[in-house]
Amino acid sequence: MSWETVIGLEVHVQLDTRSKLFSGSSTTFGAPPNSQAGVYDLAMPGTLPVLNEEALHMAVKFGLAVDAEIGRRSVFDRKNYFYPDLPKGYQVSQLQFPTVGRGSLQITLDDGSTRTIGITRAHIEEDAGKSLHEDFQGFSGIDLNRAGTALLEIVSEPELRSAREAVAYLKKLHSIIRYLGISDGNMAQGSMRCDANVSVRKLGASAFGTRTEIKNINSFRFVEKAILHEAQRQIDLIEDGGRVIQETRLYDADRDETRSMRSKEVANDYRYFPEPDLLPVVIDEAYIEAVRAELPELPDAKRARFVSQYGLSEYDAGVLASSRAMADFFEDVVRICGDAKLSANWVTGDLQALLNKGDLEIEQSPVSAQRLGALIGRIKDQTISSKIAKTVFEAMLGNEHSVDEIIESQGLKQVTDSGAIEKLVDEVIAANPDQVAQYRAGKDKVFAFFIGQAMKASRGKANPEQLNALLLSKLKG
């Protein structure tokens, strides 16, 4: 029997505001416990929230980037529950009137096809603190540094049909929020967190199966694994005559399985009601247009432009456009060297390999766009060959010497003087009479030997085309 998996994602994105959503406390990651919790974050009696306008701005930016309706009047609500890392005993969130309404985004699948995935809504809310269960001998420690940090919760429609689609959606979201500069999207540090609603149904069925929610999955890989595992668990259960129960489950990466959380968590009545300490947020057309004007070129548009403007393949364009920093780097290189194709090859090839090796982001590249552009420029004007360029590239690491200085000082300049090349060719022919005889007897393969010898003699610097032509004519002669 064939099964279809139905997935909807709830993604919490920590907005990169300097201060918290409703207080002036700093949001820097990794400070000593409770050093970034002010009187409001500690829920001291009498304290009141003041909305961080930057968070609102970022939410609207996101909404516009996914073609969403912007709530003209969004309302904050209190979501009530008791937990020690929730200092007020309620979380300020948005229930009925979120800042971002219906929108959509496009995902590209491995076979190059695209799908549009609906976004139900995205609402602004505050993060909770952290409970620390180690090191306190029978007690729990509470760290409220994170409490009150601005989150945007982005809820998708249940339109994803496989774990891979879910990952593609998540990566696309990641790419968009990074493009917009509203979050670093770092899943390991928790600045992007994913809950997955998963159900299965027989292929062709129109009704949804009973779903489970997998909480707090913290990497792209785990999202894929958790969904695969959960879908299979549900299929096995149903095929064995069982029934899926609606519940919240946790993904255990060490065991690669999901397991049930206490069912009590599901039965919570949050008693939402409008937060009386905050006024409704009214957003007018002028505000929306001002934010729209600030929007950067987004990944889809950039990829399309890279294809049409630079003649790149869809694949290369997609890779380069997946990150704004990568795309900017690429375009800087093109601007300097004037050759998009070579630039794309170098950025996605040698440079990417170098970054991968050092586990570096493009922003941390040991070779600047200026220097890489200069290097490619020297390939283009035939000062060096593509092969020598790799040597120069290696030589550029760990210093700030210019490309030309390196070529000069290491004597790597390509030999294009035909007299000098002819001399080389003559020497090689004179030194290898046996091979000359073999070639002339019809053994064409030996030609490569002569090229190799001549290149070696030139220390790789001979212009390959010139060398090729001269050798051919001399050997024939």
Next chain:
Amino acid sequence: MTRRTVAELSRSLDRGEFSSLELTQDYLTRIRAHNAQYNAYITVTEELALAQATAADARRARGEHGPLTGIPLAHKDIFCMQDVLTTCGSKMLANFVAPYNATVVERFNAAGAVTLGKTNMDEFAMGSSNETSFFGPVRNPWDPERVPGGSSGGSAAAVAADLCAMATGTDTGGSIRQPAAFCGITGFKPSYGRISRWGMIAFASSLDQAGPICKSAEDAALMMNVMAGPDPRDSTCVETPAPDYMATLNDSLQGLRIGVPKQHLAKGLGAEVEAALQAALKVFESLGATVKEVELPNNHLSVSAYYVIAPAEASANLSRFDGVRYGYRCANPANLEDMYKRTRSEGFGSEVKRRIMVGTYALSAGYYDAYYIKAQQIRRLIKQDFDKAFQDVDVIIGPTTPHTAFKVGEKNDDPVTMYLEDIYTIGVNLAGLPGISIPAGSAVAPNGRSLPIGIQLVGNNFAEARVLNIAHQFQQHTDWHLQQPEV
């Protein structure tokens, strides 16, 4: 004995008749002598008061003073005051030393006022008699067998017994106006949003408003000039700058249109209160005002709507008192749930628990529409009633309370009867309007004590200056506000 108003004390300080230090010492002496009888103060900040008085005298000497510089005041114990015990009348916060100042406290400090201490109140401002305080009931200075009203009963008693020159209060359903009426003093609740709520411990956020408790409308204007104004720390505080409330106090009442709500003169209003109201209306007419009847047809629903909305908000506002970060925590909790349950069961008094339960119920799945949403609809109707009335009149005048102060313990067993005593004040909070209670008569208790009667003047939204002007003109032609109980 005649009252010492802030305005007079300020003039005396200006003339050098005595120093702020002498005045402060006099008040501290009075507190030492009489507070045990009335239980008006929870905390007396003697050291701070003496230091502030000395600083105020220095300021006056330098000529850098305002009218309130050196005037001794008391804060309701709902206002956070840095490094001072801030209990909100609760066991839950009996050990809570606030780490910051409320905006109201900050502004009085900046004005150079002298803080004598923190006054008793109903626990978390939930009560109309000051009997729900963890620190014991406050006694009415006019008759210590009787309640001073609540929840700002400590502030009202302290002003009435002259244990301070002026005091702050807060009013969610009448908590400034009702005790002012019971204690024969002036209590003003400005429009919602006129005074910052930052640092004022929340009971019902959409209704809570701070205001002056003092001896005259003129004193209220002096206090409003310090308290009112925008505050970026409170999003619900209006951004419009506050006017100078002193500037219009002496405007004429000629042509003033007074509305008297028909519904306020109906069944339930005590005869003595009604007589005092009618006499007061005659005074206004003699000053050039006209009086007509107005309708507040939905006022009878106000108490019901209030007892859904206020507890609903309170149920969330009081969730933070969980024993985790500050305040009371039960002894030896077995686990988290045990800590929550026992901390909150032991730390809150019965009235607070009653309201948390009512509010939690009203917000629960399946009941939200029937209670919370319905109550909000009533709230809108009540506001519309006032809007309509203010198309024809400039001010609405009626009784503050149906009766004079009741006896301690008299209404403890019947919360609903007690709630209904706030029938004239609650609608004003639901509509967010400014309302002042001023003394306008007195009744005689069976034991021969005289008991003050208050009338309430309600203005249109942000018409604080007009309300104070009307109250002041009344007080220029009457002396009820100057009468003082024998202490």
